[in-house]
Amino acid sequence: MEHWTTEDLPVTDQFGYWRDAICDAFTPLFPRRPAADPTASSTPGAMSGWVRAAPVGSIRLAEIASEPQLHIHGRSEVARTTEDVTFVNLVLEGTCVGSQAGRTCVVNAGDFALFDATRPFGLDYRSRWRVLSMKVPNGMLKPLITDSNGRTAVSFSPANASAHVAGAAMTAVWQRADRMGRADVLATNSALLTLIASAAGSSREEGAVDGRSIRAETRAAINTYVAEQIRFGSVPAEHTARRFSISVRKLHQLYEETDLSYARTVMKSRVEACAADLDSATRPTSMSTLAARWGFADLSHLNRVFRTHKGCLPSEYLGRRAASPSS
Numbered sequence: 001m002e003h004w005t006t007e008d009l010p011v012t013d014q015f016g017y018w019r020d021a022i023c024d025a026f027t028p029l030f031p032r033r034p035a036a037d038p039t040a041s042s043t044p045g046a047m048s049g050w051v052r053a054a055p056v057g058s059i060r061l062a063e064i065a066s067e068p069q070l071h072i073h074g075r076s077e078v079a080r081t082t083e084d085v086t087f088v089n090l091v092l093e094g095t096c097v098g099s100q101a102g103r104t105c106v107v108n109a110g111d112f113a114l115f116d117a118t119r120p121f122g123l124d125y126r127s128r129w130r131v132l133s134m135k136v137p138n139g140m141l142k143p144l145i146t147d148s149n150g151r152t153a154v155s156f157s158p159a160n161a162s163a164h165v166a167g168a169a170m171t172a173v174w175q176r177a178d179r180m181g182r183a184d185v186l187a188t189n190s191a192l193l194t195l196i197a198s199a200a201g202s203s204r205e206e207g208a209v210d211g212r213s214i215r216a217e218t219r220a221a222i223n224t225y226v227a228e229q230i231r232f233g234s235v236p237a238e239h240t241a242r243r244f245s246i247s248v249r250k251l252h253q254l255y256e257e258t259d260l261s262y263a264r265t266v267m268k269s270r271v272e273a274c275a276a277d278l279d280s281a282t283r284p285t286s287m288s289t290l291a292a293r294w295g296f297a298d299l300s301h302l303n304r305v306f307r308t309h310k311g312c313l314p315s316e317y318l319g320r321r322a323a324s325p326s327s
Contacts, residue, residue, distance in 0.1 A: 011045060015047040278318045
């Protein structure tokens with residue numbers, strides 16, 4: 001079994017090693033740190049992570065763990081890709097927001113999703129994560145799946161029986177990967193791919209429900225990102241769409257199913273941040289300071305928007321909190 005880790009490297013060399021040695025060992029990827037992530041390594045160049053990998057016949061399995069990051073497999077990475085393969089990624093810990101061919105999926109712990117390395121895709125890990133990734137030649141997998149191109153960037157949950165069995169089988173094969181004889185390998189490859197293909201096809205009837213669930217989960221992830229970013233300034237739709245590897249049009253479409261547009265969601269997040277500051281023991285020295293801290297043009301802008309969302313001015317909100325017995 002092969003093993004890579006950044007643990008033994010000087011912290012200033014870790015990110016470069018992770019990018020050049022580890023990512024390219026599987027398929028060309030451009031890893032990027034998320035902006036202002038509080039859980040990522042604070043030292044410039046630092047990146048904690050490790051990989052264990054082993055071949056199982058024509059399939060290659062790898063267990064990978066690291067900290068928050070965005071993996072981009074764009075056009076330039078596709079051009080450098082020498083293998084016609086699909087990755088089957090089973091999330092063991094954390095959450096991944098994956099995208100390909102205009103689709104976006106949220107892959108939670110226990111879920112798996114497929115990503116075709118011959119086309120651009122993105123993987124956004126928003127917290128510390130651990131993934132079991134299986135690299136499968138497309139010639140082995142695609143003939144087993146109807147409309148295989150339409151089944152990438154779709155999350156397959158263990159709530160579905162076929163997906164549950166497929167995920168459990170991946171884990172079981174990985175646990176025995178370095179102890180399997182040739183006969184076991186041949187039988188295992190065939191059975192495992194059949195299970196994955198069955199799971200990819202069996203959830204097609206649930207597509208409408210799953211689609212709504214995926215869109216809701218994606219919106220929730222975007223809302224969390226917005227709440228994290230508003231303290232650093234503007235959060236334009238273009239930047240957020242790029243962060244989640246979707247188009248600006250797709251971003252706005254996600255909010256058509258809700259009462260608030262993307263822009264109004266950002267503004268509501270600013271208001272909620274202001275209210276949280278007013279609720280805290282360390283309240284701002286002035287309302288103008290509060291307005292500047294959370295990205296409002298001036299105090300009148302804050303007053304107008306705050307009243308729209310809360311039904312009162314920030315000063316009135318603070319006065320009510322101060323008069324409350326629990327304050």
